[in-house]
Amino acid sequence: MQVCVYTLQIVSNNGEKRTMPEELLATYEVRRLGVLDPNGEVDQALMPELPDAEIWRMYQLMVLSRTFDERAVSLQREGRLGTYPPIRGQEAAQVGSAFALAPSDWVFPSFREMGAHLTLGCPIPQLLQYWTGDERAQKVPAHLNIFPFCVAVGSQIPHAVGAALAVRYRRDPVAVVAYFGDGATSKGDFHEAMNLAGVFTLPIVFICQNNQWAISVPLKNQTASGSLAQKALAYGFDGVQVDGNDVFAVYRATKQALEKAKSGGGPTLIECLTYRMADHTTADDAGRYRSNEEVAAWRDRDPILRLERFLAARELWSVEKGDEEKGRATAVIDAAVREMEAMPPPGAAELFDGVQAKLTPRQEEQKRGR
Amino acid sequence: MAQLNMVQAINQALGDEMARDDRVVLLGEDVGRDGGVFRVTEGLLERFGAERVLDTPLAESAIMGAAIGMAAYGLRPVPEIQFMGFTYSAFEQLFAHAARLRSRSRGRYSCPMVVRTPYGGGIKAPELHEESTESIYCQIPGLKVVAPSGPYTAKGLLLAALRDPDPVLFLEPTRLYRLLREEVPEGDYVLELGRARLARAGGAVTVIAWGSMLERVLKSVEGYDADVVDLLTLNPFDIEAILGSVRKTGRVVIVQEAAKTCGLGAEIAATIAEEAILHLRAPILRVTAPDVPVPLGKLIDHYLPSPERIRAALDEVLQY
16 A cells, blocks of 8 residues: 655666766665554555454553653643653554564663553653653663663664674674664764664664654754655665554564564664654743644544554444543553652662762762762 | 783783683774774784674764673673774763763663773874873763773783773873883783872872873983872772872872863862872972863974973972
8 A cells, every 4th residue: 555665866877878878876765664544444465463452452552652641741740740751643653663572672762762661561650750850760670671761862873783783792582673763863873873783784673753853843954865764775774664653554664674683684774754743842832833733734643543443443442442441541650650759769879879880989988978 | 921012911901801701892993904003903803703803884983882782781892992082972972871871770781891092192193193181081970091001000900991890991002002011911910990009119209190191200200209109090090099198298290191271180189189288298280281282293292291391390399
């Protein structure tokens, strides 16, 4: 259905007789993948093999992500959470990609992937705790191979490449995933890391959530490229654009890229074309720089609505079932908020926790209050 | 024991540790086939293979960032940044990530890696090849900064750094790479990080120096009754060794290759003022480079602290 292809021709021969004729060096294709359309209809040929229970699990996780996000924003408004970056609109991109991962795979997130964290099983109280400004929450549980949130845009991408180098050296049967946004694709670290991954054919998947806004800068001011996916071509590996509001397309592309990575096929860049439906953070007012009409158009393409339409057509979803699921998610988040708010605040001595394996003599003195 | 220069001593430490610990992996520009632009890693590609000696693309931030990911995964990477002036491209990775990873993950992840880089002036090289900006790196909590002053200390400190659980910036004084030869034990020995070394014993004045300046200081103090403290580790520096010497002599000259303002010498002087001012008989003097960018070769002798300026400072504090 929606495999769109456009072609980049690098140098073309115009057919004239010349002593030094131009040669066609290469032709590249950039593909866009879609499986589930906004009306909830799927292309059966592209639909990944997923039992109904798995699809329902995806739906639950997307609802949980939306509920978490709405609650986090309202907690911030009440002064119970610090500055928070909403994920609204990006649930399919996050749940769909994380759903394809194996527990042994490694994940290097940015700071707007709470939907991926929830999918991977990160404790919800701990996720909330981080956004209260409590860095104890950055201690990812030992069974999850997730790096701490990375706030410096794009700077986590080389870490993922380094982990992939280590994976290759150890011959471990795992892949590495780096998450980042459209803004990160302008950073040097993105390009340096992609280049390194290409040179060493590393087992890594770069997942770009192109939500089309880096705070106030729209995509057209971020890059003159026709897509973000095509940036991979310059580094010698595949890039694919997927409909980021289509959970099946995101899942399919990620699954394929992970299999390719683990079988020695090297890196893939997946551009999930989605939309940041909320402000950049709770400290931002997107009304200053983008129109209500634009936001409204994307509201119609809401990834959760789309999945509900699909499920309804299969008689797996109804308004009542949806409400039931939302009620269940609300109860889970309620309990997590209670648990988070019952945590005792950190003490001054915890400033020094883990700064180094062994504190320096001066740090020891400072810890004692000198 | 063999007489080695610093290039040979560092090469031996790297090779020995790679043989002992398969987690140690080198990466950087030209470190493999070329053996590094100073030949410090010569022969290691042949000995350990391309999976452990990685010739990387020319991208310092990616080298540093990748090393962080490798370290967090469980390896002990040794990224080489070809010259200190090129560490600036990798500064964010070092400051925002390598030094903070243990703290910000509350111990879930750590970053045991040794960043090797040649530093210092006087080698007739182009711009940004003769930098000495160690104090910038000493302001980074979580990062250790080490500067050997000769072949013997280079090997022992590097072996200690390679076994340290946290990131270490290892500054190799370029001018001394082949200038000095010393007895270097063939076997394993470790010089504990955070410990200074009394390079010369005396009673009238304490001279504090490190890395590239130590050799010049030792030549300059001939004929003086000087205690020379070789810092070796710049952060955390050995406060007790400094204070012990200062309490004995009551006079202090700090010799630093870097520009004066906010240099490491300032921190040392402030520490002495806080802890031992009542033992001082004279003002603390600093002999440093001026507060200007590192010049090219024609002006470098006017820039680096000279033996004449070091002796003038000694004469001045000895008047008290």
